[in-house]
Amino acid sequence: MAEVKLHGGWASPFSNKVVWALKLKGIPYEYIEEDLYNKSASLLKYNPVHKMIPVLVHGEKPVFESMVILEYIEEMWPHNPSLMPSDPYDRAQARFWIKFAEDKGVAVWKMFFSTGQDLENAMKAALEMLQTVEKHGPGEKKFFNGDDIGLANLAFGAIAYWLQSCVYRDR
Numbered sequence: 347m348a349e350v351k352l353h354g355g356w357a358s359p360f361s362n363k364v365v366w367a368l369k370l371k372g373i374p375y376e377y378i379e380e381d382l383y384n385k386s387a388s389l390l391k392y393n394p395v396h397k398m399i400p401v402l403v404h405g406e407k408p409v410f411e412s413m414v415i416l417e418y419i420e421e422m423w424p425h426n427p428s429l430m431p432s433d434p435y436d437r438a439q440a441r442f443w444i445k446f447a448e449d450k451g452v453a454v455w456k457m458f459f460s461t462g463q464d465l466e467n468a469m470k471a472a473l474e475m476l477q478t479v480e481k482h483g484p485g486e487k488k489f490f491n492g493d494d495i496g497l498a499n500l501a502f503g504a505i506a507y508w509l510q511s512c513v514y515r516d517r
Protein backbone atom coordinates (compact mmCIF):
# COMPACT_ATOMS: atom_id res chain seq x y z
CA MET A 347 0.00 0.00 0.00
CA ALA A 348 1.27 3.49 -0.85
CA GLU A 349 2.38 5.43 2.18
CA VAL A 350 -0.31 7.50 3.93
CA LYS A 351 0.60 10.71 5.74
CA LEU A 352 -1.65 13.15 7.54
CA HIS A 353 -0.70 16.76 8.18
CA GLY A 354 -2.94 17.77 11.06
CA GLY A 355 -3.31 19.70 14.29
CA TRP A 356 -4.43 18.35 17.64
CA ALA A 357 -6.95 21.14 18.24
CA SER A 358 -8.54 20.95 14.81
CA PRO A 359 -11.90 19.16 14.58
CA PHE A 360 -11.35 18.92 10.81
CA SER A 361 -8.09 17.11 11.37
CA ASN A 362 -9.58 14.82 14.02
CA LYS A 363 -12.34 13.69 11.66
CA VAL A 364 -9.65 12.29 9.38
CA VAL A 365 -7.82 10.63 12.29
CA TRP A 366 -11.07 8.92 13.35
CA ALA A 367 -11.73 7.60 9.81
CA LEU A 368 -8.19 6.26 9.44
CA LYS A 369 -8.36 4.60 12.86
CA LEU A 370 -11.83 3.11 12.26
CA LYS A 371 -10.54 1.52 9.06
CA GLY A 372 -7.23 0.50 10.57
CA ILE A 373 -5.18 2.29 7.92
CA PRO A 374 -1.58 2.79 9.03
CA TYR A 375 -0.44 6.39 8.61
CA GLU A 376 2.28 8.79 9.61
CA TYR A 377 0.98 11.82 11.51
CA ILE A 378 2.68 15.19 11.12
CA GLU A 379 1.58 17.75 13.72
CA GLU A 380 1.63 21.19 12.10
CA ASP A 381 2.40 24.46 13.86
CA LEU A 382 -0.13 26.75 12.17
CA TYR A 383 2.01 29.80 13.01
CA ASN A 384 4.98 28.19 11.27
CA LYS A 385 3.62 25.84 8.63
CA SER A 386 5.93 23.18 7.26
CA ALA A 387 7.29 23.42 3.72
CA SER A 388 5.50 20.13 2.97
CA LEU A 389 2.11 21.54 4.01
CA LEU A 390 2.61 24.60 1.80
CA LYS A 391 3.71 22.35 -1.04
CA TYR A 392 0.82 19.90 -0.70
CA ASN A 393 -1.96 22.44 -0.06
CA PRO A 394 -0.91 25.52 -2.04
CA VAL A 395 -4.52 26.69 -2.46
CA HIS A 396 -5.67 27.13 1.17
CA LYS A 397 -2.44 26.26 3.06
CA MET A 398 -4.63 24.61 5.71
CA ILE A 399 -4.77 21.37 7.59
CA PRO A 400 -5.85 18.64 7.29
CA VAL A 401 -4.00 17.32 4.26
CA LEU A 402 -3.87 13.60 3.53
CA VAL A 403 -0.96 12.56 1.36
CA HIS A 404 -1.41 9.15 -0.27
CA GLY A 405 1.74 8.17 -2.13
CA GLU A 406 2.78 11.61 -3.26
CA LYS A 407 -0.80 12.68 -4.00
CA PRO A 408 -2.32 15.25 -1.62
CA VAL A 409 -6.03 15.44 -0.81
CA PHE A 410 -7.44 18.38 1.14
CA GLU A 411 -10.76 19.58 2.65
CA SER A 412 -11.75 17.27 5.49
CA MET A 413 -15.01 15.93 3.99
CA VAL A 414 -13.34 15.41 0.62
CA ILE A 415 -10.60 13.49 2.45
CA LEU A 416 -13.19 11.35 4.24
CA GLU A 417 -14.91 10.53 0.94
CA TYR A 418 -11.53 9.68 -0.57
CA ILE A 419 -10.73 7.36 2.35
CA GLU A 420 -14.14 5.69 2.00
CA GLU A 421 -13.70 5.18 -1.75
CA MET A 422 -10.08 4.06 -1.52
CA TRP A 423 -10.63 1.66 1.40
CA PRO A 424 -14.38 0.89 1.25
CA HIS A 425 -14.38 -1.92 3.80
CA ASN A 426 -13.58 -2.64 7.44
CA PRO A 427 -15.97 -0.94 8.05
CA SER A 428 -17.79 0.83 5.25
CA LEU A 429 -18.61 4.35 6.47
CA MET A 430 -21.44 4.97 3.98
CA PRO A 431 -24.65 2.96 3.64
CA SER A 432 -25.02 0.77 0.55
CA ASP A 433 -28.60 1.82 -0.26
CA PRO A 434 -28.71 4.93 -2.52
CA TYR A 435 -31.52 6.56 -0.51
CA ASP A 436 -29.66 5.98 2.76
CA ARG A 437 -26.54 7.43 1.15
CA ALA A 438 -28.51 10.53 0.15
CA GLN A 439 -29.72 10.85 3.75
CA ALA A 440 -26.16 10.54 5.08
CA ARG A 441 -24.98 13.20 2.61
CA PHE A 442 -27.80 15.51 3.73
CA TRP A 443 -26.71 15.28 7.39
CA ILE A 444 -23.04 15.73 6.46
CA LYS A 445 -23.95 18.94 4.63
CA PHE A 446 -26.13 20.03 7.55
CA ALA A 447 -23.23 19.51 9.96
CA GLU A 448 -20.89 21.44 7.67
CA ASP A 449 -23.31 24.34 7.19
CA LYS A 450 -24.72 24.68 10.71
CA GLY A 451 -21.88 23.42 12.90
CA VAL A 452 -19.97 26.64 12.38
CA ALA A 453 -22.34 28.31 14.90
CA VAL A 454 -20.56 26.36 17.64
CA TRP A 455 -17.19 27.69 16.48
CA LYS A 456 -18.58 31.23 16.45
CA MET A 457 -19.47 30.90 20.15
CA PHE A 458 -15.73 30.94 20.84
CA PHE A 459 -14.93 34.15 19.11
CA SER A 460 -17.92 36.41 19.52
CA THR A 461 -19.26 38.66 22.22
CA GLY A 462 -22.46 40.59 22.87
CA GLN A 463 -25.22 40.21 20.29
CA ASP A 464 -23.01 38.07 18.00
CA LEU A 465 -22.52 35.61 20.85
CA GLU A 466 -26.28 35.56 21.53
CA ASN A 467 -26.92 34.83 17.84
CA ALA A 468 -24.32 32.07 17.74
CA MET A 469 -25.74 30.43 20.86
CA LYS A 470 -29.26 30.56 19.41
CA ALA A 471 -28.09 29.07 16.10
CA ALA A 472 -26.11 26.32 17.88
CA LEU A 473 -29.09 25.41 20.03
CA GLU A 474 -31.41 25.31 17.00
CA MET A 475 -28.94 23.08 15.19
CA LEU A 476 -28.84 20.62 18.11
CA GLN A 477 -32.62 20.66 18.49
CA THR A 478 -33.04 19.92 14.78
CA VAL A 479 -30.76 16.91 15.02
CA GLU A 480 -32.63 15.72 18.08
CA LYS A 481 -35.99 16.07 16.32
CA HIS A 482 -35.16 14.91 12.79
CA GLY A 483 -31.87 13.02 13.15
CA PRO A 484 -31.22 9.35 13.86
CA GLY A 485 -33.80 9.24 16.67
CA GLU A 486 -33.83 5.79 18.22
CA LYS A 487 -31.16 4.53 15.82
CA LYS A 488 -27.70 4.11 17.27
CA PHE A 489 -25.98 6.01 14.42
CA PHE A 490 -27.08 8.01 11.37
CA ASN A 491 -26.47 4.81 9.33
CA GLY A 492 -28.50 2.66 11.72
CA ASP A 493 -26.35 0.20 13.62
CA ASP A 494 -23.15 1.28 11.88
CA ILE A 495 -21.04 4.34 12.47
CA GLY A 496 -20.58 6.43 9.34
CA LEU A 497 -19.25 9.64 7.83
CA ALA A 498 -22.28 11.60 9.11
CA ASN A 499 -21.29 10.64 12.66
CA LEU A 500 -17.74 11.81 12.03
CA ALA A 501 -19.07 15.12 10.69
CA PHE A 502 -21.06 15.63 13.90
CA GLY A 503 -18.17 14.30 15.98
CA ALA A 504 -16.23 17.36 14.86
CA ILE A 505 -18.99 19.57 16.29
CA ALA A 506 -18.90 17.64 19.57
CA TYR A 507 -15.14 18.21 19.62
CA TRP A 508 -15.78 21.96 19.39
CA LEU A 509 -18.49 21.82 22.04
CA GLN A 510 -16.24 20.18 24.61
CA SER A 511 -13.70 22.94 23.98
CA CYS A 512 -16.44 25.57 24.48
CA VAL A 513 -16.75 24.37 28.06
CA TYR A 514 -13.40 26.03 28.75
CA ARG A 515 -14.39 29.37 27.25
CA ASP A 516 -13.83 32.32 29.59
CA ARG A 517 -12.35 30.15 32.33
Ligand SMILES: N[C@@H](CCC(=O)N[C@@H](CS)C(=O)NCC(=O)O)C(=O)O
Pocket residue numbers: 355357358359360382397398399400410411412413
Ligand atom coordinates in the same frame (compact mmCIF):
# COMPACT_ATOMS: atom_id res chain seq x y z
N1 LIG B 1 -12.97 23.54 5.33
C1 LIG B 1 -11.68 23.08 5.80
C2 LIG B 1 -11.33 23.85 7.06
C3 LIG B 1 -9.93 23.52 7.55
C4 LIG B 1 -9.46 24.55 8.56
O1 LIG B 1 -10.15 25.52 8.90
N2 LIG B 1 -8.23 24.33 9.08
C5 LIG B 1 -7.64 25.27 10.01
C6 LIG B 1 -7.33 24.60 11.34
S1 LIG B 1 -8.81 24.10 12.19
C7 LIG B 1 -6.30 25.77 9.45
O2 LIG B 1 -5.55 25.03 8.87
N3 LIG B 1 -6.02 27.06 9.66
C8 LIG B 1 -4.77 27.63 9.25
C9 LIG B 1 -4.94 28.91 8.50
O3 LIG B 1 -6.08 29.37 8.30
O4 LIG B 1 -3.92 29.46 8.07
C10 LIG B 1 -11.74 21.57 6.04
O5 LIG B 1 -12.84 21.05 6.28
O6 LIG B 1 -10.70 20.89 5.95
